[in-house]
Amino acid sequence: MYSYRLVIPALVMYGLVFIYPTITGFYYSFTDWSPINGILKFSGLDNFKYIFNNDALLLAIRNTIVYAAICIVLKNVFGLLLAVALNTAIRSRNWLRAVFFAPSIVSSIVIGLVFIPILQPEGLLNEFASFIGLGALRQYWLSDTSIVIFTIAAVSIWQWTGYHMAIYLAGLQSISNDFYEASTIDGANAWQRFRFMTIPLLSASININVMLSLVGGLRVFGEVYSLTNGGPGNASQVLSTSVFVLFGEGRWGLGTALNTLLFLIVSVAAIPLLRKMRKQEVEA
Amino acid sequence: MGYLRQKSILLAATVAFVAVMAGCGGGNAGNGSELKGQQEQSSGSVAPAKESVTITMEVGQALKEVAPHAFSQANIDEFEKQTNVKVKVIIDPDNQVKNVLQTKLSTSETPDIVVFNKVSGENELNTANYMLDLSGEPWVRRLTNPDALKAPDGNIYGFVMQSPLDAQAIVYNKAIFQELGLSVPTSYDEFLAVCEKIKQAGIAPIFAPFKDRWTFQIWTAGPFGYVATKEKPSLWADINAGTTKFSEVPEFEEILTKGLQLVERGYISPSALSDDYNMAPDAFMKKKAAMMIMGDWFVSDMKVKDPSIELGLFPVPAFNGKDLMISQSQITGMLHIPKAAKYPEEAKMFLDFLSQKEQMDRAQSDQPFMPSVNDASAPSLTPLQQEIYDTYIKTNKAVVEMNAFMKVDLTELWKYYQDMIAGGKTPKQVLEAWDEKFAELMSAANQPGF
Secondary structure (H helix, E strand, O other): OOOHHHHHHHHHHHHHHHHHHHHHHHHHOOEOOOOOOOOOOEOOOHHHHHHHHOHHHHHHHHHHHHHHHHHHHHHHHHHHHHHHHOOOOOOOHHHHHHHHHHHHHOOHHHHHHHHHHHHOOOOHHHHHHHHOOOHHHOOOOOOOOOOHHHHHHHHHHHHHHHHHHHHHHHHHHOOOHHHHHHHHHOOOOHHHHHHHHHHHHOHHHHHHHHHHHHHHHHOOOHHHHHHOOOOOOOOOOOHHHHHHHHHHOOOHHHHHHHHHHHHHHHHHHHHHHHHHHHHHOOOO | OHHHHHHHHHHHHHHHHHHHHHHHHHHHHHHHHHHHHHHHHOOOOOOOOOOOEEEEEEEEHHHHHHOHHHHOHHHHHHHHHHHOEEEEEEEEOOOOHHHHHHHHHHOOOOOOEEEEOHHHHHHHOOHHHHEOOOOOOHHHHHEOOHHHHEOOOOOEOEEOOEEOOOOEEEEEEHHHHHHOOOOOOOOHHHHHHHHHHHHHOOOEEEEOOOOOOOOOHHHHHHHHHHHHHHHOOOHHHHHHHOOOOHHHOHHHHHHHHHHHHHHHOOOEOHHHHHOOHHHHHHHHHOOOEEEEEEEHHHHHHHHHHOOOOOEEEEOOOOOOOOOOOEEEOOOOOEEEOEOOOOOHHHHHHHHHHHHOHHHHHHHHHHOOOEEOEOOOOOOOOOHHHHHHHHHHHOOOOEEEOHHHHOOOOOHHHHHHHHHHHOOOOOHHHHHHHHHHHHHHHHHHOOOOOO
């Protein structure tokens, strides 16, 4: 057996770069910390009361939840469908896997910059819609306040579906073919095999993918920052970009409180979900 | 072994001590004799450094482009030659510079010189708290307008080489105006008539890059400034004292309403919130648009991109029957010295050096500007700068933009303008929402009255 002392370096690093900032973050979120105030003052729950009474920050919370919900569902549905499709014996499957995975290795900022001209009113997407006779679908994708958050989510889904596909593929390839042969002999059709065998046996991959898309969705920053910078107005502001704005305004205490709230939302959503899903895992 | 180890440590310590002492002595002797001669050659007000040091000067990327005079490489080379003090310029990305400087100032790990716009520095960097008071520096006596550099507390916390010579206004394509037989509008009604004629000719009357948050405020800058300068002289002071609210000024709502009407009447494209500043040159080069709510810098940019296009300026015509005025920006690119600077004396020396005629003239040769000190040579202005100076500044038809009087960041107001253009807020709601946000920001900045 190895000595417990081998854990110390990693523990120290973890403590310094995660535990310590998190705990001090909790502390600062109850203060009026700012570059203007020379002396920190304890402000109780004022920062949190402000957050829940401010329309722009409530919109940011709503946008974050909407964005995360869309991303969780669609990244996983499309990722799973792609994985199932590319797990069959088609000739170009390796090439296609690489193509679908490729966007996930590019920075979100770069993806955002590439998509801005595509999503412009006279951009590729609208022009293509007109070209194929669907001109009625033309939209102000990034400047219509009612759809902008969905546009950003769509770009994120395009970028990350291939990544989730890769995890599902790994899961699919670990399922023994014996199960499928046995179920086929028992008379199960393709849908029944998928619903009652593939899905339960993929539960570990599903858990990982749901967790990653949940946490990634709630902490989204790069996509929003590069595509709209939270605009127009505050229409696409999310929690992380709002924290960035508040720090820019010099309202560090309030920004830290919002960041603490984000941490709590991620924890409250992720921990019970993780526990529930672990119980449902089936060994292949 | 123990004896040998002790001897080795002692020997190493002795060698290190001798080396350090020799280095210091040599350096001092060398610099001293070298600098003595240089001091005799200098203008007399720049004292040489006692030892070789490097001062750091930190600035945001865009500001270095907007106010390049303090960064003239020829001046920096000359300063380094004369004083043996090196100058290192640190450039921060624009979206980070405020955070970086705020953090550095609050942790006392500062550069020796911070270059920041005057009023923005007072509001965002708390210059009165973190920067040295430079009111007693020798160059202050030679400033053309020392009042312009004074902070609200009456002290001067920075030096700037140039006086403002910019103009925020409506930029227009002279050729299109000529082809359509249009003349420069002098009232809001005339402006609407001009827009209508241009629209009927199949050209977009106004290109509006409202995706960039800072752009719509140019519509308000001159008219708001007119109200505050000509009609309600204590307006900015009252607003900053918390005794008047933005929503209580009916002229503000009227000006916003008129701006919004341009969108509602189709003189500004519905795609305005998708369009940014970088798309404007194409719109002008292809004659897709005739006007833009912008400023002199766009005319200068277009001179480079397409010299064949002749652009002109006129004040934002948001009124009927009132004087129209261009607005000018706050003092840009002010050089501050933080209290926690490592080499404050050398930084002061650099500021004094820049204020001298030789350096002013040298920087002017790169790009003409209106010098801030009275003994520098008169500038040879570009035709556009000359027009701005003759038509507006000399005739007192220029006001300083609202931003220069505000003690807090206005980005949130600009977002409300975007909301208004997107149909999410009425002009009244914009002003009411801003009143609320303004009070919060003023309170967070510990301003009295909030």
